[in-house]
Amino acid sequence: MQPSAAAATPQLLRRVNARSVLGVIRATDVATGSELMSRTGLSRASVIAVCEDLLRRGWIRELGPRGGDHPGNPGKGRPARRFELNRAAGxxxxxxxxxxxxxxxxxxxxxxxxxxxxxxxxxxxxxxxxxxxxxxxxxxxxxxxxxxxxxxxxxxxxxxxxxxxxxxxxxxxxxxxxxxxxxxxxxxxxxxxxxxxxxxxxxxxVLGERWRGSGTGVDDLVVLLAGERLGAGVLESGRLLHGRGGAAGEMGYLDLVEGVGSSDGIASLARQWSAAGGGPAAGGEASARRVFQDAAAGDPAALAILDRIADRMARIIASLASFINPEQVVIGGAVAASAGVLLPRITALLPRFTATPPLVTVSSLGASIVxxxxxxxxxxxxxxxxxxxxxxxxxx
Missing domain, CATH: 3.30.420.40 (ATPase, nucleotide binding domain)
Structure with a gap:
């Protein structure tokens, strides 16, 4: 087995080096050979060999010298080679x-x-x-x-x-x-x-929120999709939790939580409680938006509904805080644009329900979060x- 393993080593090293170089180029707009050497720890010869391979494969492109950085400038030496990701390669x-x-x-x-x-x-x-x-x-x-x-x-x-x-x-x-x-x-x-x-x-x-939302860079993060039904995506130490069958983050347990009783989401609750009070119940999401609009206009019945929703969401977030202990919980999905008005009351209620209240925000990604x-x-x-x-x- 030893000869085979030894023969595979150069190929393995090339792959490791290529992934390292490509990772740096992806993370920046333009990278020079010197920058790639500094950030990967590779020699100049290795960096240039990897870049030539990536150029042949089509993953990166080489840019011309910067202004004032070209062979015609006496005393400036060889111009720095500059590389960027070929974003349209696929x-x-x-x-x-x-x-x-x-x-x-x-x-x-x-x-x-x-x-x-x-x-x-x-x-x-x-x-x-x-x-x-x-x-x-x-x-x-x-x-x-x-x-x-x-x-x-x-x-x-x-x-x-x-x-x-x-x-x-x-x-x-x-x-x-x-x-x-x-x-x-x-x-x-x-x-x-x-x-x-x-x-x-x-x-x-939750992957999208950590990448380009209000949870950027947060390793212990929960996103609650909170429209018609609640569902949670969970990152723990930057790792996505699945559970044995992929059901980590399923919210059926809320049937058993005092003051909650179901996994109905914000839009569903707004519609249900508006209809129960004789409000504008027709139209699904449109009726939920109407509740938020009426509350913004000072309607007492709509304000009472939002208070009930905030109380319920605080209990739900507290339950997550108690057994997952995230740094941040983000309310996401189509309701996020309206849910910001709930944040002050949710935040105020959380210490009543949990000793480890997380930061609660709403996503800016809207319906595109998934x-x-x-x-x-x-x-x-x-x-x-x-x-x-x-x-x-x-x-x-």
Whole structure:
């Protein structure tokens, strides 16, 4: 075994070095050879060899010398070589697949969304083939919107409203969850050759929030998707929690929590309590927005509803604080734009319910929070496997 292991060592070192260099280039706009040496600890010869390989593969581009930094300047020596990520070398897809709708976002290798499209399902319990067809159509439309095609996709992150284990298998112990077990990974692999990374939508939401939301850089973070039903994505020490079957963060336990009693979300509660009081109950999310609008105008009944919701959310967040102890809890999803008004009362109530109250914020990512996380999840895969992925060259 020793000769084989020794023979593999140079190749292994090249891969490790390439990932290190590519990681630095991804994290900055432009990197010089000297900067790459400093940040990776590699020799100049190793850095240049890696960069030449990445240039040949298409992952990076070499820029011309900066102004005043060129061979014509006497005494300046050799101009510094400068490299940047080739952000259009390939694309990733981020999918948010709910019971009623799906959204597809196309992003370049910097994570900038360059195309988007949505589709609707005629019913929650449609056949698997029909659900896959709607998702595939949204993907194709988003790629067309981005001016590219299926062959440029390097990975797909897909969030669904059901628990998903570490291997991408859907937990089907509840009927609603089973509606999402449609064989999406295999179907898109067969159709386009795509690698599909299936995840729970709240798990992707917490990845998105840590990347580009109010939880940037926070390692102990919870995101509560709080629209119709509550679901939580949990990061502990920067690690996404799944549990044995992917059900970490499921909120069914709230049925047993005093003063809560269900996993209904903010929009659902606003609608229910408005209807019970004779308020504007028709229109789903529209009625929830109406409650917030009426409260802003000083309507006593609407203000009372928001007080009840804040009390309930404080108890829910306190329960998370008691057994997870996050630094921050973010209220996310379509209700986030309205939920900011609840924060002062939630924050004031938390010390009554827990000895470890977290910072509570609302997400600025709005309804795109899951697709942002799905893009991040796909980029993580691409970054970890760049040397094994083949890029499609223009005209090839």
């Amino acid at each position: 694309f990733v897809l981020g999918l948010d697949i709910g019971a009623a709708t799906t959204t597809a976002a196309v992003a370049d290798l910097r994570g900038t969304v360059v195309g988007r499209a949505s589709g609707s399902f005629r019913a929650a319990d449609i056949p698997a083939a029909e659900r896959i067809a709607v998702v595939d159509r949204a993907c194709r439309q988003a790629l067309a919107d981005a001016g590219t095609g299926p062959d440029t996709v390097l990975a797909v992150g897909a969030g669904i409203a059901a628990p998903v284990d570490r291997d991408g298998n859907v937990l089907v112990s509840q009927h609603f969850w089973s509606l999402f077990d449609v064989g999406l990974r295999t179907a898109l692999k067969d159709l386009h050759g795509w690698t599909v990374l299936l995840e729970n939508d709240a798990n992707l939401a 697709t942002v996380g799905a893009v991040r999840h796909a980029l993580d895969y691409v970054e970890a496997n760049a040397l094994e992925l083949e890029l499609v060259r223009p005209g090839s």
